[in-house]
Amino acid sequence: MKLRKVTAASAAVLALAVAATACGSSDNKDSGSSSSGGGGGKIKIGIKYDQPGLGLKKPDGSFSGFDVDVATYVAGKLGYKPSQIEWIETKSADRENALARGDVKFIAATYSITDERKQKVDFAGPYLLAHQDLLVKKDSDISKGTDLNGKKLCSVTGSTSAQNVHDTIAPKAQLKQYSGYSECIAALQNGAVDAVTTDDSILAGFAAQDKYKGQFKLAGLKLSNENYGIGVKKGDTATVNKINAALTAMVSDKSWQKAVVADFGPAGYKNEPAPKIGVIVK
Structure with missing residues (x-):
């Protein structure tokens, strides 16, 4: 009888261990996060x-930039410390797939909102x-799009800019394409x-690098x-709502504007006011 009691107890312990292992395996596949909150995940x-x-x-392996600052702030509001963030490179062509596969919890990577996406x-x-x-260069006389006629305009291969x-606006511009x-x-x-074209935020970020400070300026044309x-993964409304709340807080406590100045300021970037959540400017 005593032997049977010990055997039964051992079986119960083993069953609990197996159950715990199964639960742990499931948690580690939680859409780019090992836990639903912060904690030790x-x-x-x-x-x-x-x-x-x-x-x-x-x-040195660290990360910087406006997208990084925004994502770090949002993660903080979701309960994660900077040390708990794992940054995953997501190139433009793989963003939708990375979310669908659950490789990441969310993506902040110059990701323009479009009806197709x-x-x-x-x-x-x-x-x-x-x-x-x-x-353009700081002393350039290019101040409007038509000034590009007869000038050399650069963008990256595959870009429509x-x-x-x-x-x-400049049918006589000479187009030059580079890989990056x-x-x-x-x-x-x-x-x-004579000029480079893409999003003003991207241009400002490059121009703000130490080796280029003071050499360039944005024309301020607002072409799009x-x-x-x-x-966020399609259907994850709960995470969307939490991120929107975090972005609202980032604007209200001035952290948003502070990040804009720190990341783009050296290029003379005249940013738009912080957009309203859910309002898409056409």
């Missing part, structure tokens, strides 16, 4: 690694209204091109409206 957030002023992985993911925000613009300028914006900025510095949102 981690949260995976998607950002760009190669955009100064927005999302940049620095040589809203078919695949949900968005919180917007948290920044950017515009397509031109970056330069083609939009060419088709709508860093190459375009270097070409602008050495005189190989880009409403940056935080991407």
